[in-house]
Structures are given as C-alpha cells and as structure tokens.
Amino acid sequence: MSMAQLVAAGAPELPEGWFYRITTTGFGYPTVQIRQPGRWFGSREVSYAIVRSEEHENGDVAVIAACVKAWERLKEDEDYARKVREALTLRGDHDPRGGR
Incomplete structure (x- = not known):
C-alpha cells in the first residue's frame, strides 16, 4: 500500500519527506511508525x-x-x-522581596 493509498483510506497526511513504516516489534506485533528523514542519511x-x-x-482498517x-x-x-519549553523560560530564583 502506498502513502497515497494510506491517506486516501483515512491515515493523516504527513509533512513533506515524512513517511509511515509498517513493521513488527521484537515480539512480532505489527506496528506503524511515523518516520522523518535523517539529517544526513536514513x-x-x-x-x-x-x-x-x-x-x-x-x-487494513487496523493499520489506518x-x-x-x-x-x-x-x-x-x-x-x-x-509546555516544558514555556515552563523553562521561568527557570531561576524568584525572590519574594523583589530581588536585589
């Protein structure tokens, strides 16, 4: 099944260059991965x-x-x-007396 067929069947469309990989876990269960191109290869x-x-x-429905x-x-x-990045913008001491 191609990416276009997956999307036509109801799978979300991915950003340019990204793709779905259907593989198995170490225990043999089928798994869908969303993959992004590597920086230099893979x-x-x-x-x-x-x-x-x-x-x-x-x-087919289970894969979608x-x-x-x-x-x-x-x-x-x-x-x-x-949310973590936003919270980390407040990193540091917050003196209740207004600081020095």
Whole structure:
C-alpha cells in the first residue's frame, strides 16, 4: 500500500519527506511508525502505534487506525514539549522581596 493509498483510506497526511513504516516489534506485533528523514542519511522514528487487529474488522482498517493513533501521539508529544519549553523560560530564583 502506498502513502497515497494510506491517506486516501483515512491515515493523516504527513509533512513533506515524512513517511509511515509498517513493521513488527521484537515480539512480532505489527506496528506503524511515523518516520522523518535523517539529517544526513536514513530516517528516524518520531512516533509509533501498535496495530490492534483484534479491535477492527480487517487488517487494513487496523493499520489506518494505528496511523491515526501514531499521529495523535506525535501531536501530544509536541504539545508536551512546548509546555516544558514555556515552563523553562521561568527557570531561576524568584525572590519574594523583589530581588536585589
């Protein structure tokens, strides 16, 4: 199945150069990875989701659901990282007397 077919079936469209990889875990469970091109070569995983085939009527639907879950996980991780960066802008001592 191509990227265009995955998107047409309901998987979220990814940024330019990113792609889905369907693989297995070390225990043999099918997994969807969202991958981003590496800086010089290859690619790196930025999100993943295990394909839950028992929850869907067929494997194709289960893979699309895992693509959606991996995308949602990526957005949650980005939101968390943004909040951490915002909190770290307040790093330092906050003297209740106004400082010196």
